[in-house]
Amino acid sequence: MRVRLRSLLLAEKFSAALRLATILSHGTAKKVRADGVSQFTFSTEAGDTIVFPLRGHIVAVDYPESVRDWAATDLDRLVDTEPVEVEAPLALHEALRGIAPGIDEVVVATDFDREGELIGVEALRAIRAVRPDVPARRARFSAMTPSEVLRAFEGLCDVDWALAEAAATRERIDLAWGAVLTRFLTLACGSEVLLSVGRVQTPTLALVREREQEREGFAPRPFWDVLADIGDPPFVARAAGGPFWDPSGAEAATARAGLGADALVVRLEAYEEREAPPSPMNTTRFLAEASRRGLGTARAMAVAQDLYVRGAISYPRTDNTVYPPSLPIADILLRLRDSSYREHVDRIQSLPEVRPTRGPVSTTDHPPIHPTAAPPRLREPAATVYDIVVRRFLATLLPPATYRALAAGFRIGDADFVAHARGLVESGWRSVIPDERSTPPLPPLQVGDVLALRGLRTEAARTRPPPFHTQGSLIQAMERMGLGTKSTRHEIVALLYRREYIEGRAIRTTGAGRALVDALVPHAPDLTSPGMTRTLEGRMSAIAAGDVPMASVLRDSRDELHGLLAALRENEAVIARWIRDAARLHRDFGPCDACGRGRLVRRRTRTGWSFLGCTEYPRCRRRLRIGRGGVRLPWTLGTEAPLAAP
DNA sequence: GCAAGGTC
The missing domain is CATH 1.10.290.10 (Topoisomerase I, domain 4)
Structure with missing residues (x-):
């Protein structure tokens, strides 16, 4: 009797397992539930296959019980503590252990990237705990398409242990730096709330801080434009040579134009503009x-x-x-x-x-x-x-939008003016994503036409600072700087809100967020910039290439963390006072104006809204809303006049 | 009570 090969395929997630099973079985795979976990099975001439959906990482690293007590754990000891591996979710481990005895081989078919390699290795280790000798191979496909998947399964290769080890190194370094520095700052400041620090979150907070500082240091520059309202219905033309950075330039243009009573069309330039459709969306x-x-x-x-x-x-x-x-x-x-x-x-x-x-x-x-x-x-x-x-x-499937653009030149008195207009000719992709900024059309014009001049005016304006970050612009900035991943950037931003390091839709740092960055920058410039991520990426590449073992990277990283810890301790008093004062200012809005005994402090509702409440609650039920820039507002609109912030 | 990375 021929022996049938029993294979276990490991997929990164449910949808990937379903797709793999469908492709490899030509649609004959069946979904079954075993040990409380859905999986797919099918049979071919070669044998029987189980496709097992993992759920991302199934092993987490964390510190052992012996160092969980913050007050009792010396931080240098924590730096050198080996994390333990935690099986989570446990159900998946139990299911894998249940399957392990009945299989002849494992194929790791997780996502083809560094984390995917580690996810596959986590599951493989769980299986080998039961079946130490089970052979394992790796399927590498760059897309979940039939041709790609079938090609990958024809040329199975070896599991890339070095690549998985690179990812495991990242986990350990992130945990060590995050835990040690978070504990240090939280304890040093005697803070009841967490003052967290991390390789990604802290540089992201610094990005918000930098944008704020750009705005603080921005000196708006005044400028002037001379505008002419021409024709009926009127349209606007601007004085050539503007904007003027000096009021006298605008005055001179107005004076020269003021000699005329009408506007003569001296030049018409029509051209076509194309606006390419947007690219596919990540x-x-x-x-x-x-x-x-x-x-x-x-x-x-x-x-x-x-x-x-x-x-x-x-x-x-x-x-x-x-x-x-x-x-x-x-x-x-x-x-x-x-x-x-x-x-x-x-x-x-x-x-x-x-x-x-x-x-x-x-x-x-x-x-x-x-x-x-x-x-x-x-x-x-x-x-x-x-x-x-x-x-x-x-x-992305529609043609470009085409516009007819028109630049019209006018002579008014002794001055030249220009008007622009742009009209859609072929809407193309703009039919599905309309342009929100449209310019009004110009009336039909011919060179030599004379139009009524309805008025001249000077418009004063100032150059504007770069805008505050929004969640969208912050995530784009993170991507540019190489901070976080497609799966985590939005979570990091949410975390900064939760920690009350940032606030508002136009994102600003809070007192605590600002103080934290400002206090860390002088001692750990790499931790407040993308530098640490860049260094780590380099080291992970070296591990993946087999140039350096995980142990030596961990040793270097621990040495660096001991060094930073020593430097922070030397300045502990200053840093602590700095952050503590800022954090308190952020939370404490002064004595309660209702009871006079308590203080009004910033509190949060369960849904995340900040408000001011009295520390004497529930004896004093005074509460206020917090407006823009930290201004106190009455809880109910219109019943009381707003009070100024202290 | 710590991070960042997967995925639900």
């Missing part, structure tokens, strides 16, 4: 758009995840901005015909050729975010998230 772009439309980025990701699980959109965590050739664009369009986007689908289907745009980043993790179905009526905010995804997808 996570960062999606979050920027969601943020622009008033959605918080963490919320937007949660909604996108839900739409993905429900089959309406593709996987929302991706860096890719180039559709893979395998993307079934025609099929997707067919599915979107049964939706309110039908008119746009019709336009695309009537094009002689559909050529999607390409963005700058081509990765193999997942395709750019695109719709996969037209779900029935969605409620907010799902409707907005789906709308962002569909419109962007459709826009």
